Amino acid sequence: MSFATPAKPHAAARLALAVSLALAAGAVSAQVSSSTQVPVPQDTPYPGTIAIHVDASDTRQGIFRVHETIPVQAGKLTLLYPEWIPGNHSPSGPIAMLAGLKLSANGKPVTWTRDKYDVYAFHLDVPAGVTSLDADFQYLSPRDDGGYEMTDRMLMLEWDKMSLYPAGYYTRGIHVEPSVSLPQGWQFGSALETASQSGDETTFKPLTYNTLVDSPIYAGRYFKRVDLNPGSAGPVHLDIVADAPKYMEITPEQLAQHRALVTQAVKLFGSHHYDHYDFLFSLSDVLSGNGLEHHQSSEDGMGADYFTAWDDDAPNRDLLAHEYVHSWNGKFRRPADLWTPNFNVPMGDSLLWVYEGQTQYWGFVLTARSGLWTPEQFRESLAMVAANYERNRPGFQWRSLEDTTNDATAAHRSPLPYRSWQMSEDYYSGGQMMWLSVDAKLHELTHGKKSLDDFAQAFFGVDDGSFVTKTYTFDDVVAALDGVAKYDWAGFLRAHATVVNPPLQDGLAAAGWKLVYTDKPTEIEKQYDSRPQSSRHMYNFAWSIGMTLTRSGDVNDVRWGGPAFKAGVSTGATLVAVNGQTYSREVLKVAIAAAKTDKAPIKLLLKFQGSLLTVPVDYHDGLQYPHLERIAGTPDYLDQIIAARK
Numbered sequence: 001m002s003f004a005t006p007a008k009p010h011a012a013a014r015l016a017l018a019v020s021l022a023l024a025a026g027a028v029s030a031q032v033s034s035s036t037q038v039p040v041p042q043d044t045p046y047p048g049t050i051a052i053h054v055d056a057s058d059t060r061q062g063i064f065r066v067h068e069t070i071p072v073q074a075g076k077l078t079l080l081y082p083e084w085i086p087g088n089h090s091p092s093g094p095i096a097m098l099a100g101l102k103l104s105a106n107g108k109p110v111t112w113t114r115d116k117y118d119v120y121a122f123h124l125d126v127p128a129g130v131t132s133l134d135a136d137f138q139y140l141s142p143r144d145d146g147g148y149e150m151t152d153r154m155l156m157l158e159w160d161k162m163s164l165y166p167a168g169y170y171t172r173g174i175h176v177e178p179s180v181s182l183p184q185g186w187q188f189g190s191a192l193e194t195a196s197q198s199g200d201e202t203t204f205k206p207l208t209y210n211t212l213v214d215s216p217i218y219a220g221r222y223f224k225r226v227d228l229n230p231g232s233a234g235p236v237h238l239d240i241v242a243d244a245p246k247y248m249e250i251t252p253e254q255l256a257q258h259r260a261l262v263t264q265a266v267k268l269f270g271s272h273h274y275d276h277y278d279f280l281f282s283l284s285d286v287l288s289g290n291g292l293e294h295h296q297s298s299e300d301g302m303g304a305d306y307f308t309a310w311d312d313d314a315p316n317r318d319l320l321a322h323e324y325v326h327s328w329n330g331k332f333r334r335p336a337d338l339w340t341p342n343f344n345v346p347m348g349d350s351l352l353w354v355y356e357g358q359t360q361y362w363g364f365v366l367t368a369r370s371g372l373w374t375p376e377q378f379r380e381s382l383a384m385v386a387a388n389y390e391r392n393r394p395g396f397q398w399r400s401l402e403d404t405t406n407d408a409t410a411a412h413r414s415p416l417p418y419r420s421w422q423m424s425e426d427y428y429s430g431g432q433m434m435w436l437s438v439d440a441k442l443h444e445l446t447h448g449k450k451s452l453d454d455f456a457q458a459f460f461g462v463d464d465g466s467f468v469t470k471t472y473t474f475d476d477v478v479a480a481l482d483g484v485a486k487y488d489w490a491g492f493l494r495a496h497a498t499v500v501n502p503p504l505q506d507g508l509a510a511a512g513w514k515l516v517y518t519d520k521p522t523e524i525e526k527q528y529d530s531r532p533q534s535s536r537h538m539y540n541f542a543w544s545i546g547m548t549l550t551r552s553g554d555v556n557d558v559r560w561g562g563p564a565f566k567a568g569v570s571t572g573a574t575l576v577a578v579n580g581q582t583y584s585r586e587v588l589k590v591a592i593a594a595a596k597t598d599k600a601p602i603k604l605l606l607k608f609q610g611s612l613l614t615v616p617v618d619y620h621d622g623l624q625y626p627h628l629e630r631i632a633g634t635p636d637y638l639d640q641i642i643a644a645r646k
Contacts, residue, residue, distance in 0.1 A: 039168030082343035154220035188219035189239025191296035218280035271464035293326030322363030357431015368642035380524035387626035421560035437507030577605035596622035
C-alpha cells in the first residue's frame with residue numbers, strides 16, 4: 001500500500017498533535033511524586049503560554065543558556081525538570097547538568113527551594129501582583145568522549161533538558177512558544193514548524209509542551225536536507241549534519257535505498273502518523289552513537305563515513321529503520337503503562353518486548369527489504385544475534401525476557417561487570433528473536449498466506465493520519481494476533497517472554513534455517529572487528545573462549561560459565577600477552593586456532609588491579625563464528641520475510 005490517503009492539512013495536524021494522548025485508551029492514572037509537596041497532574045489547561053528561549057551559540061564550551069517566561073498567579077508554584085524521558089524508559093533526566101538557576105519577577109529575585117525528596121522539583125511562592133515569572137539557567141552538556149551534545153560543527157538540542165514546566169498539569173495542557181539562537185550561518189532540522197526568523201534566532205509556532213519535548217533540533221555548520229519521498233503525502237526528510245561537507249555526499253544507489261526504506265515501511269504498516277517526518281542524522285566521529293525515537297522525527301547518529309565507507313560499514317545500518325518504525329510502534333501505539341500525564345510520573349516498562357523487541361525485528365527486516373542490507377548481510381547480522389541467545393546469555397537461567405524490561409531503570413545503561421549473566425535490556429534483541437518465532441508460526445499456521453505483516457497493518461496501521469496516541473495491553477496484542485490466525489497466542493507469548501530459559505531459537509528452525517559455527521568469520525563479523533570504534537561488539541570471542549575485548553585489550557565481558565570465566569578471567573582486566581606474545585587480536589586468534597590440535601591451555605597474561613597474572617584457559621574447540629544454514633526440505637520463510645513488498 002502506498003500513500004493513498006492525503007496528509008491532513010497543516011492546521012489540523014498541529015491540532016491533532018496538540019491534543020495527542022487526549023483519547024488514549026487505557027491511560028494510567030497519575031501517580032503521586034515521592035514528595036507530597038509536588039502537585040499531582042490534572043487534566044486541565046495551564047493558563048497562558050510559556051516562552052522558552054535557548055541560546056545554543058556557545059559551541060566552544062558546550063553551554064546551552066535558557067530563558068523562560070512563565071505566566072503565573074500569586075501563591076505556591078512548583079516547577080519540574082523532566083525526569084522520565086520517553087524512549088529512555090527510565091528516570092534519566094540529567095538534573096545534575098542544570099546549573100545557575102535564577103528566578104525573578106518584575107526584576108526582583110524570587111527565592112526557590114528544591115524539594116526535600118524529589119530533586120527534580122523546585123518550590124517557590126509567587127508574590128502578590130506578579131503575573132509573569134522569569135527563569136534563567138544553563139544546561140551544561142557533557143564534555144566527555146561518547147557523550148557530546150555540542151561540538152564546533154554540530155549540536156543536538158533536546159527540549160526536555162532545556163526547560164522547566166509547572167507541576168499539577170498534564171503536559172498536553174501546557175502551551176509553549178519555543179525559540180532558539182544558533183551559531184552564525186548554521187542550519188537545522190526539526191519536526192518543529194518555523195514561525196519567524198531574525199538573524200540567527202528562530203521562533204517556532206506555539207505547541208503543547210509534550211509535543212515540544214518530542215521535537216528535538218539537530219543543527220550544524222555543514223547541513224544537507226534530502227527528500228526521501230518527494231511529492232508524496234507525509235514528506236520525509238533526511239536532515240544531515242556532518243563533520244565535513246564530503247561526508248554528506250550520497251550516491252544515487254544510496255539515495256534509492258534510503259527512499260526505499262520509507263516506501264517499504266509505509267507498505268508494511270499501510271499508514272503514517274505524521275504531518276512530515278525528519279531523520280535528524282549526525283555523521284560524526286565525535287557526536288555519534290545516538291538513537292532516540294520521536295513521533296515526527298528521530299535522533300540518529302553514525303560515524304562520519306557512513307556514506308563514504310559504505311561497502312565496509314554494514315554493521316548497525318539498521319538504526320534508521322529501527323527509529324523510523326517507532327513512529328508507529330512506541331509513539332502512535334504505546335504500551336498503556338508507558339503512557340504518563342507528564343514527564344515526572346514513573347513509567348511502566350512491562351511490554352518493552354513489544355515496543356522495542358518488535359521494533360528491533362522490523363528494523364532488521366526493513367533494512368533488508370529496502371536494500372540497505374543485502375539478504376546475506378541480513379542473515380549474517382541475524383546469525384550474530386541468534387548466537388548471543390544460544391551461547392552468550394546464560395542469565396536466562398534465572399531471569400525472564402520480561403524481567404529485563406526493568407534494566408533501563410535498574411542499571412541506567414551503565415557498564416556491567418558480567419553482562420552475559422546479569423543481562424542488559426535483552427527485550428531488544430531477545431524480543432527480536434521472539435517475534436521471528438511469531439512470524440514463522442503465522443506462516444506455518446496459514447501455509448504462507450499470512451505473516452506478521454498482517455499483524456502490523458491491523459495493529460499499527462489503524463487511524464491513518466491520526467496523531468493521537470493509542471495505547472495497548474498484552475490482551476490487545478493477543479487479540480490482534482488471533483485476528484490474523486487462531487492460536488494460543490497468550491500461551492505462546494508467555495512461554496517466550498515470562499519464563500526462564502525461553503525458546504528463543506525456535507523461530508530460526510521454523511523459518512527454515514539453523515545456526516552453525518565455523519572457524520571463518522562472516523563479512524559482517526569482519527566489519528565489526530575492523531571498525532571497533534563504532535561497534536557494540538568490539539573484538540568478539542564470546543562464542544569460543546567466552547570473552548569480548550576492546551582494541552587495547554581491555555576485557556569488556558566474560559561469558560558466565562565459559563572457558564575464560566572458569567579459568568578466572570575477570571572483566572576489567574587487560575590482556576597483555578597470549579602464550580608469551582604481546583597481545584593483538586590476530587595473536588589471540590592464532591592461539592585459539594592452534595589450541596584445537598595443541599592440547600596445552602591458552603596462556604593469557606592479564607594486568608588487573610596493578611598486578612600481572614598468567615591464566616591458563618583450557619579450551620580446544622577452535623575459533624567459532626556463527627552462520628545461518630538452510631534446513632533442507634523445509635519452507636524458506638526467512639527469505640519470504642525479507643523480500644521487498646511490491
